[in-house]
Amino acid sequence: xxxxxxxxxxxxxxxxxLAQAYDVLILQSSRIAAYDEVLRGxxxxxxxxxxxxxxxxxxxxxxxxxxxxxxxxxxxxxxAAVTASRPARHLPxxxxxxxxxxxxxxxxxxxxxxxxxxxxERYVSIFKSMxxxxxxxxxxxxxxxxxxxxxRKAASKAGLELVVRKISEPRETIEQLxxxxxxxxxxxxxxxxxxxxxxxxxxxxxxxMQNSVPVISFAPGYLGLGAATVLEIDRVAMERQAFxxxxxxxxxxxxxSxxSxxSxxSxxSxxSxxSxxxxxxxxxxxxxxxxxxxxxNLAMTPD
Numbered sequence: 001x002x003x004x005x006x007x008x009x010x011x012x013x014x015x016x017x018l019a020q021a022y023d024v025l026i027l028q029s030s031r032i033a034a035y036d037e038v039l040r041g042x043x044x045x046x047x048x049x050x051x052x053x054x055x056x057x058x059x060x061x062x063x064x065x066x067x068x069x070x071x072x073x074x075x076x077x078x079x080a081a082v083t084a085s086r087p088a089r090h091l092p093x094x095x096x097x098x099x100x101x102x103x104x105x106x107x108x109x110x111x112x113x114x115x116x117x118x119x120x121e122r123y124v125s126i127f128k129s130m131x132x133x134x135x136x137x138x139x140x141x142x143x144x145x146x147x148x149x150x151x152r153k154a155a156s157k158a159g160l161e162l163v164v165r166k167i168s169e170p171r172e173t174i175e176q177l178x179x180x181x182x183x184x185x186x187x188x189x190x191x192x193x194x195x196x197x198x199x200x201x202x203x204x205x206x207x208x209m210q211n212s213v214p215v216i217s218f219a220p221g222y223l224g225l226g227a228a229t230v231l232e233i234d235r236v237a238m239e240r241q242a243f244x245x246x247x248x249x250x251x252x253x254x255x256x257s258x259x260s261x262x263s264x265x266s267x268x269s270x271x272s273x274x275s276x277x278x279x280x281x282x283x284x285x286x287x288x289x290x291x292x293x294x295x296x297n298l299a300m301t302p303d
Contacts (some may be wrong), residue, residue: 021070022048029078030055041239092249112279119282120151126160136184145279173200189217228294237285
């Protein structure tokens with residue numbers, strides 16, 4: 001009898017999925033600081049969860065894990081996690097820190113996400129404050145065509161002209177940038193992994209320096225390379241936003257969820273335009289950061 005009891009305890013310890021289901025299966029693409037920061041606050045919330053870092057394993061059978069563990073939803077952090085979650089179509093999935101969520105024309109109906117793109121109206125307000133009129137943009141239809149449609153609307157409403165160049169391969173970036181010389185007052189870098197790569201990113205700042213135009217970007221790391229201004233997503237706020245989405249699914253944290261809805265109504269009414277799928281939201285909180293040296297060289301006065 002004692003051996004039987006010990007066996008039961010061992011099975012419950014080694015196979016927690018057989019003991020009880022939990023609320024959230026967290027699939028994390030890899031162990032990077034940005035992902036950890038988003039999850040740090042989420043892990044403190046009152047939900048039971050299991051975290052699997054995909055990069056730690058050669059292969060992860062998400063379908064089997066879902067079948068055995070019986071989580072109520074999946075939080076997918078990063079593009080690899082979103083891809084891994086796709087077979088679990090009967091479970092709701094909330095995605096954060098993923099660029100590829102907009103690539104597919106037919107997004108899974110079970111997917112809700114917070115975009116890594118900042119609403120274009122926030123960038124447009126920067127261009128207006130800089131007194132620019134013509135803004136150069138490079139993009140790929142697959143990665144950011146949906147975003148450019150919103151950007152055109154926001155720019156037109158503000159009286160700005162977008163001078164657009166479409167590319168299909170990263171190697172076209174430098175050539176297309178050269179066609180903008182003398183035709184733009186500012187350059188707008190999008191988080192488009194075809195238009196902006198590690199190899200091509202410096203070309204944007206060479207263009208800005210050679211043509212004396214500000215380059216507006218999306219990541220603080222570009223400030224050191226020569227960006228005039230960037231809009232950085234607040235990852236702590238993104239965690240709260242993700243939890244609010246999860247709370248609606250799990251029917252918990254009602255007060256937090258309602259507060260998030262109020263915030264969305266007052267600050268993020270633009271989310272309804274984010275994409276065809278109303279479950280996609282733009283980040284609620286972003287920070288504007290300037291490069292004083294670039295602003296001084298271009299005789300700009302930042303707001």
